[in-house]
Amino acid sequence: MIEKQGRAYMFLLENILYKNILHIDKMEIPANQITCIVGESGAGKSTLLKLLNSMLSADSGSIYYQDKNLEDVDPVHHRRRVVMLAQQPTIFEGTIRENLNIGLVFSEKKPKEDHELIKAMAVVHLNKNLDEDAGTLSGGEKQRLALARVYLMEPEVYLLDEPTAALDEETEEVVIGNFIKKVKEKDQSLIMITHSQKIATKYGDYMITLEKRVV
Incomplete structure (x- = not known):
């Protein structure tokens, strides 16, 4: 962990440039917290998650996870520790059971029993x-x-890109509330893009606001 002024940061971004989308001089994301990312469309929110997940590489700058530069870390190994869920999730052919277990298969973990x-x-x-x-x-x-x-999959960090955007407001709050409760119980970390200022304010321990870059 990166210690800054007595606070542990799991991600540290320095001098990040990615196309004309993101320009981050410095960003610190704390460990074991619920971090909400908000901002207008086109501000680079999804791009930021993909950089944290090593799905994209910055044009310049450095990203550290637990004080290791992601350039020096095997991206497959990193994605098993820091799992990302896209806004339009992939659903595989087969049953609900098979879809629930397929993430564990990809992570080379044992499938769960039905009760789990x-x-x-x-x-x-x-x-x-x-x-x-x-x-x-x-x-x-x-x-x-x-x-x-x-x-x-029980990763160290969840990266969620508007995971409940297709739900009505009432169901969204129930689902997010339940999920965050479990994350906190397990002392995990969650970084979530949300369109809902209400969700961000109610559940976020830490908030990042991205603004659309003017070029």
Whole structure:
């Protein structure tokens, strides 16, 4: 961990340039906190998450995770520790059970028992039969299925890109509230892009506001 003025930071970004999208002189993201990223469309919020996940590489500058430069870290190994969920999650052919376990397969972890899968679905307020075809789910149900999938992977850090954008406000608050409660219980870290100022204010321990770059 990077210690700054008595506070532990898990990510440190310095002099980051990425195309004409992001220009970050310095950014510190604390460990074991709920960090919410807000800002207008086109400000680079999703790009920032992809940089933190090593899905993209900055044109210049350095990104450190737990004081190691990501340029020196195997990106596959990093993505198993820092798991990202895109705004439009991938749903694979097969059952809900198979979709929940596939993240564990990719991470070379043992699949979970059915009772554990059901508990994960309960966290995201998804009441479905594990044998049901995942392709038949609605957009909001698919988002929650994908959120349960990354929850089961138990990473050090969750990177969530508007994970409940397809849900109504009431359901969104229940799902986010449940998920964050579990993250805090396990002393994990969560970095989340949200369109909801209400969610960011209520649940965020730390907030990052990105502004669209003027060129």
